[in-house]
Amino acid sequence: MRNCSRMNYNNTANNGSGNGSTNGISERQKLLRVVQAQDFILTDLALYLDTHPTCPHGLACYQAHKQLRDDAVAAFTAQFGPLCHKDFSGSWDWVNNPWPWELED
16 A cells, blocks of 8 residues: 555546646546546555454545545535535525536536
8 A cells, every 4th residue: 555645635626637737627626536536546545454454554445535635525515505414504495506517628
């Protein structure tokens, strides 16, 4: 397992080219890509931890990426509204926002 502290996840929202170029990708799409990347990493780490449940490095990596995902979800929610019903706070009026298929990207 690679060392989490040495991994660079600052470009998780890029277009996959590794150079940080976004080619006109909206801020909404960038944040969604960060959430998706962190979800993928957390799933992978969960599989690793299923077979190595006492690995302190694996547990630390999981916690670090959980925090990164939580921060990305919080940033998305603050700008664009909740990603799902579990992310909302306050009234249920989030359903009045445009649905994903109604947005122009």
